[in-house]
Amino acid sequence: MSDQPTASDCATPWTTWVRSIVNGAVGDYLQAQQNGLEIDMALYVRNRPLPLTRAALLAAHPHPTSRLCVFLHGLGCNEGSWAYRDPSNPGRLTSYGAELASDLGFIPFFARYNTGLALARNGQSLADVLNALLAAYPVPVRDLILIGHSMGGLVIRHACHIGAQRHDPWVGLVRQAFYLGSPHNGAPLALLSDVATRVLHSVPNPITRLIGDIFDLRSQGIKDLRSPPFIEDPGHHAAPRQTVPWLTSAQHYLVVATLTEDPKHLVAILLGDGLVLVPSIPETSPDGTAPYPMTRDHIACFSRMDHLQLTRDPAVYAQIRAWCAGYERKV
Numbered sequence: 001m002s003d004q005p006t007a008s009d010c011a012t013p014w015t016t017w018v019r020s021i022v023n024g025a026v027g028d029y030l031q032a033q034q035n036g037l038e039i040d041m042a043l044y045v046r047n048r049p050l051p052l053t054r055a056a057l058l059a060a061h062p063h064p065t066s067r068l069c070v071f072l073h074g075l076g077c078n079e080g081s082w083a084y085r086d087p088s089n090p091g092r093l094t095s096y097g098a099e100l101a102s103d104l105g106f107i108p109f110f111a112r113y114n115t116g117l118a119l120a121r122n123g124q125s126l127a128d129v130l131n132a133l134l135a136a137y138p139v140p141v142r143d144l145i146l147i148g149h150s151m152g153g154l155v156i157r158h159a160c161h162i163g164a165q166r167h168d169p170w171v172g173l174v175r176q177a178f179y180l181g182s183p184h185n186g187a188p189l190a191l192l193s194d195v196a197t198r199v200l201h202s203v204p205n206p207i208t209r210l211i212g213d214i215f216d217l218r219s220q221g222i223k224d225l226r227s228p229p230f231i232e233d234p235g236h237h238a239a240p241r242q243t244v245p246w247l248t249s250a251q252h253y254l255v256v257a258t259l260t261e262d263p264k265h266l267v268a269i270l271l272g273d274g275l276v277l278v279p280s281i282p283e284t285s286p287d288g289t290a291p292y293p294m295t296r297d298h299i300a301c302f303s304r305m306d307h308l309q310l311t312r313d314p315a316v317y318a319q320i321r322a323w324c325a326g327y328e329r330k331v
Contacts, residue, residue, distance in 0.1 A: 011093070012047060012080025020115070024076030027116020028220045041113040041125035043070075043133065044079050050109075052132040061107050066142035069106040070130070071097055072113070073311070074150030074181075075221065079110035081149065084312030096147065096317045104324055106145070109133065115151055116219030120232035123158020130159070130170040144173040145324070149311045150276065151221065153182025154229045160247040161231070174247060176327055178320055180255045180310040183276045184292070186227040246293045253298045253323050254279075255316060257305035275307040298323070 023030060023039050030038040042049040045060045057064070073081045086094040097108025111129065113122055134141060148156040156177055163171040229244040246252055256278045258268035263278060272278050278301060279292065292299075300319045302310070310316055 011083070012078060016047060016078055016080065020078040020112075021076045024115040024219065024221065026219055027114040028118070029116075031114060031117060039078075039112055039114045041111065041122065041129055043109045043129065044112045045110075047080075049112075052129070052136045054136050054138050057133075057136055058138055064137065064139050065105045065107055066139055067104070067106045068109065068133075068137070068141055068143070069097060069100055069145045069147060070109045070111060070133075071095075072111050072126070072146070072148040072152030072155055073115075074148075074152050075115045075225070077115070077149075078112045081308065081311050082110060087314050096311075096320060099317050100321065100324070103321055104328075106143075111152075113155075114221075116221045118220045118232070119151070119154050119224045119229055120158050120162075122155045122221070124162050126155055126159035127163040127166070127168055127170075130163070131168050134170045134173075141170075141173055143175050144170060145176045145178070146174060147178040147180070147320070148182060149180045150182055150307065151225065153177075153179035154184070154224075154244075157184075157229055157244045157246065160250070161244045164247060171247070172249065174250045176251050176253065176324065177247065178253045178255065178323075180316065181257060181273055181276045181307050182254075183225055184228060185277070185279055187225040187276055248293075251298065251327060252292075252294045253300075253320075254292065254294060255300050255302070255310060255319065257302045257307065257310055259304070259306060261303045263301055263303060273305065273307040273310070 019037055019039065022037060027038065029035075040049075043052070044050060050056060050060055071079065071082055073079060082095040082097065083093045084095065086092045095108070095110075097106070097110060100106040101108055111126065113125065115122075130144075146156045146160075148154070156179070160171060160174065160177070162168075230241045231244055256276070257273035258265070258278060259271055259274055260268045262268065268278065270277075300316075302313070302315060305313065305316075
């Protein structure tokens with residue numbers, strides 16, 4: 001499968017990273033102002049948007065298979081966050097997508113999107129992109145797996161919920177969903193910035209309130225990370241908010257990390273991977289309505305690993321591959 005291009009075929013330019021960071025910080029403002037710096041949700045190949053036409057897909061992937069995997073990056077990042085040095089050939093960049101193509105025949109697609117927008121909005125955009133991908137793909141699709149890092153995992157949950165409500169054809173093809181360091185219970189740093197804003201606004205001083213206004217400039221995407229992903233309520237009704245349900249027809253897998261060797265160390269408990277805490281999950285989760293609908297064998301915790309490293313570590317890939325292979329043996 002060496003002819004399968006991925007995001008790791010070439011290094012991502014620094015200008016792309018700057019644009020991605022700006023979108024993460026104030027992407028909703030860029031969208032409202034129709035600013036040219038805004039990133040539209042799209043699949044990317046070699047740092048360029050991939051037109052979702054049969055001809056373009058065949059040009060990018062000359063030997064298509066019936067198995068697809070789609071990757072979503074986290075806040076302020078882009079598809080380049082999945083690239084890392086190949087341990088067997090340090091002069092070459094690889095990615096989880098490239099390895100899944102080589103090992104299991106999956107055709108990898110890497111999304112890039114405006115991480116400053118609301119999670120629900122990005123979820124709808126992802127669902128639309130997957131519809132277009134499925135419609136243009138040159139051969140019938142049998143398997144679709146979704147892999148999201150951090151915010152990307154929450155966008156996947158929203159997309160699956162929206163797609164299921166609309167009865168999108170791609171939803172029934174999702175066999176497995178992988179969440180790498182996704183803050184399903186909310187990210188403490190996002191909550192801390194929210195608390196800081198409230199405190200600064202409460203002080204009857206124009207300077208502190210001004211600082212609070214500056215803090216509050218952070219994007220809606222960042223604000224959405226304060227809590228579990230909720231179903232969007234356009235009417236802003238007073239009824240209790242409902243969390244986004246997990247796609248019941250798929251198997252879900254959780255990858256987490258701790259900065260320390262011992263996951264029970266105080267630093268690991270308080271900081272997790274530096275941005276996201278390790279969740280407390282019961283021994284069993286009965287169904288898709290549970291906070292985490294996966295059993296212990298669908299959860300992996302890696303020690304001495306930070307949040308960003310979850311996208312580019314051979315050990316994490318080995319676990320993803322093992323889960324994919326194990327699922328195949330069951331079906």
